[in-house]
C-alpha cells in the first residue's frame with residue numbers, strides 16, 4: 001500500500017478485519033508519524049516504496065493524484081517485473097491507466113479503481129476498470145481484495161470519471177444533505193443534539209430500506225408521500241429550488257474535475 005492516508009488506511013483496516021494476515025501487508029507512507037500510527041494500529045510493516053514493491057503480489061497506489069507520477073517513477077525504479085504477475089492497483093481519481101503503463105515493465109497489469117469512504121465500515125462501493133494488460137485473473141484478485149471492504153463492480157475505463165462523480169464523491173453529497181437537514185431542523189426550534197439524532201437515524205433507516213426493501217427510490221419516496229400531506233409540501237419546495245438541476249450540475253462538475261485531474265498532472 002503506497003500512501004497511508006484516509007483511503008489507504010481504510011483498505012488496510014478492511015483487509016485486516018477480513019482476516020488478511022498483517023504480516024502480508026506492507027505500507028509505504030511519506031509521513032513517518034503517520035507510518036508509525038498505522039504500524040501500531042494494524043501490526044503491519046512500514047517500508048520505503050522500493051522495499052515495499054519487491055515481491056509484492058499487489059501494489060496499491062493510494063496517494064493524491066498530484067503525487068502519482070513521482071510514486072510510479074519510484075515503483076518503476078524498484079525490483080518489479082511484469083513476468084512476476086504483479087498487479088498495480090491505482091485508487092487515484094482522474095489518473096488513467098495509460099499514465100502508468102509506459103513507465104512500467106512491458107505487459108505489467110494496471111487496474112484503476114474508484115472506491116469510497118464507506119470502506120471504513122465495510123460498505124464501500126468500489127468500481128474497477130482494467131488497463132491494457134489487465135486480464136480476467138488480475139481482476140479476480142482485485143475483486144477479492146476490494147470485496148473485503150464492500151461491493152465491487154466493473155466498468156470500462158471510459159466510464160470511470162462518471163463513476164468517480166457518482167460513488168467516489170457520492171458520500172459527501174449525502175453528508176451535505178444530512179448537514180443541511182440538521183441546520184433546518186435547528187431552525188425549526190429543535191436542539192442540535194435532537195436534530196442530529198433524528199437526521200442520522202432517518203438517513204440510516206432510509207439507506208437500509210434502499211438496501212433491503214427491493215423497491216426503487218421512486219417507490220420508497222411515493223410510500224412516504226401522502227396526498228396533500230407534509231412530504232408533498234416539502235418535496236415541491238425542493239423541486240422548486242432546483243434540487244435535480246443542482247445534482248445534474250454537481251455530478252457533471254465532478255466528472256469534469258476528474259478528467260481535469262488526469263490532465264493537470266500530465
Ligand SMILES: NC(=O)C1=CN([C@@H]2O[C@H](COP(=O)(O)OP(=O)(O)OC[C@H]3O[C@@H](n4cnc5c(N)ncnc54)[C@H](OP(=O)(O)O)[C@@H]3O)[C@@H](O)[C@H]2O)C=CC1
Pocket residue numbers: 002003004005006007008028029030031034049062063064065067070071091092093114115116117168169
Ligand atoms: N478520500 C476519498 O473519499 C477518496 C479518495 N480517492 C483517491 O485516493 C487517493 C488517496 O486519497 P486520500 O486517502 O483521501 O488522501 P490522503 O492525502 O489522506 O492520503 C495520501 C497519503 O499518501 C502520502 N504520500 C504522498 N506521497 C507519498 C509517497 N511518495 N510515498 C508514500 N506516501 C505518500 C500522503 O502523505 P502527505 O500528506 O504527507 O503528502 C498521505 O498520507 C487519492 O488519489 C484520491 O483521489 C478515491 C476515492 C475516494
Ligand SMILES: O=C(O)[C@@H]1CCC=N1
Pocket residue numbers: 093164168169
Ligand atoms: O474528492 C476527490 O477528489 C476524491 C475522489 C473521490 C472522492 N474523493
